[in-house]
Amino acid sequence: MSRYTPKKSDFHIICEGDTFEKIATKYGFKSAELKRINGMNKITRKDFGRRIALRKEAVCGIQGLVLDAERHPIRGIKYRICVQKLDATRKLPSSGTYDQKKEGKTGVDGLTVRIITESPRDLVDFWVWYPKEGWKLVRSGPSGYGERRITMLSPYVLVKAKTAPHEKKPGEIISPTMKEAPRYDPGKDVQVNPEGEVQAWWGKVSEKFGWRVKDTKTKEGKPVAVVTADGLDLSSLDHYTGEILSEKHFKDAADELGIEVALIKAINEVEAGSSGFMKIGKVTVPKILYERHKFHKFTNGKYTQDNPDLSYPTPYILKKGTYVKSTMKLKSISGEDVDFAYYKRYNKKTDKAEDAISGKQLLGEKVRASGVNTYAAGEENYKRLMRSQKLDKEAAYMCCSWGAFQILGEYATIMGYASAVDFGEKMSQSEAEQLKAFVLYCQKISPGIIPHMKDKNFAGIARAYNGPGYKDYNYDTKIENAYKKWSQK
Template sequence: MTTLRHGDRSQAVRELQRLLNANGAKLDADGAFGDATEAAVRAYQGKVGLVSDGKAGPKTMASLQGLDIRKLLKHSDLLQASARLGVPVAAVYALNEVESMGRGFLDNGKPVILFERHVMYKRLQLAGSQGDDQEQLLHRADQLAKQAPNLVNPKAGGYIGGSAEHQRLAQARQLDEVAALESASWGGFQVMGYHWQRLGYSSVHDFVDAMMRSEADHLEAFVRYIEADANLLKALKAQKWATVAKLYNGPDYQRNLYDVKLERAFERYQDRALVAA
């Protein structure tokens, strides 16, 4: 579903306005997404507790259509993250807009994942106990790479996307349960499974269970990730967006303008009254 935002003109905007009016707004259903429609969207989001960004994406539309939104990220979740990290609410809103995928769950209710075959190749080579032989581990990884190159491979790739990524994960779990779960990125913020211990989860299964529960749990993992990196947290508090982007997105962050996007989103949200809802 396309996200509707300020400046859009379409039949879809007219339907949005109709749904907003059915929920107490008093808009002229003209199909033009102007200031009044944006304000009505934000007001509705605030009323039901959703992230109040003034854009009508799949989550807002689902709520307007009466669907279950209990798994979705709430404004209150971002407020709590702001207090915990000691940064402005606008900073957390900016991170959510730029660094999240916009949604943490697929239409079938499963969390968004991306299975990384090159990570699987590396995880298979890690010794699980003192008795493991490094040469044997490497040999097994190489053999599996020949047998199932879409699941185990020194090179990244093989992505299918959507629910098909869960099929790839299920196949990889048959090769090695733990390595497979650690080799996927999970949820709205795409936190890699192998970070589970560093982020304070008791096991990779504990981490995955959390990713199955809600987008609030996805945000929790993201907050733990920031807390675990003193330099990242320091840069975020100082609003040094280039450093934040470099530490979170890697050295190629400028290619996707992550720093510029973060700064612009922060300034935009800072201009709003983001208070407790």
């Protein structure tokens, strides 16, 4: 079943005096069906102006998308989509039997068939066949209201490759161990389009990205299949000059802000550690931290449904955080309204304590896969940046914190840079450029931080620089301790 495009005639705007019976009579439907499709019993005054669906095809469609660890579609995966309908008491039956079942293999685009449920509250289970384990439940939950696509991310990469025996020559001894090939070095050879057959459909479309398999031979003439992954194309950020911060750099910045040199050094140490740069292969690039909730914000959530590791309404999950389940309306890439379920930070003023769940439980119980929903380190942040810039390059640069002082790209134009991409490229040049950005940030983005710096109000500094959640990481204590160290030198 192909993807359904809802039409204006599929919906009705509730007006004063409307009842399900009147609406059903007007359009020639049954009132019970309208109630079931919209998950409502009756219409009240608070529903005036609300849009309801007239046909289940418009809002009860659901489809699966299976991706590998590098977010490429996996074709040929055996799956089952099973549905349990709500009974007359609006509860799921306890028998565990399914009312609807579809089975098949994912297409070249990683998609399952699309099914239509009777109600947005019907339970939908997605099962996947594992060769060694058999059928495994990978997703279970309500169908939801709106045209939905459920993304299932595998921790593995599936490639199709041929194997062939290595003929043994007389007297030849074949080692039982295999020598590992040198790690791909983007500084030496940027292989954005390596040789070989593209494994993923998206790669075939773009001819740029995706795992590739090439049948070749070793120097000894032995047949071998070479599997090549996407390389990190860092050429646009390969501008490092090697210039490091000197005492003059620190003094000039401190004089411009009217604060002590030791304080700038303390903030630099807490935010960047030993340096604002790191190496990936032979390329020196600025340290970054990718923030998925920022990408969600800058792209209006249109990539969130299919890319939860890159775009999400809330930040990555912290083990010591507390969360509750919530839903929100999203606009999909095609402009359709989608109901999206997610986990947000628990608020004791507005949320019920019995609904709260700890971040440790969320990650430990794999309600949300830990690799998708936790902050990345080092090179992994660049993998997220490279993938998200395929969707929206400017937004991808805006949602990253850059360099020694971890300044968000979203502030780039306010600070005087041409764009977030321009800002990222400037941060790639030297720590001196990163220090200039810190001064601009204090002057144009957060001028309120300067009085706190002058007064040595470390809690005020941390709150202004790191946000209200600074205590989660003890930023105030870290800055104070680093300041004491540098003021003694």
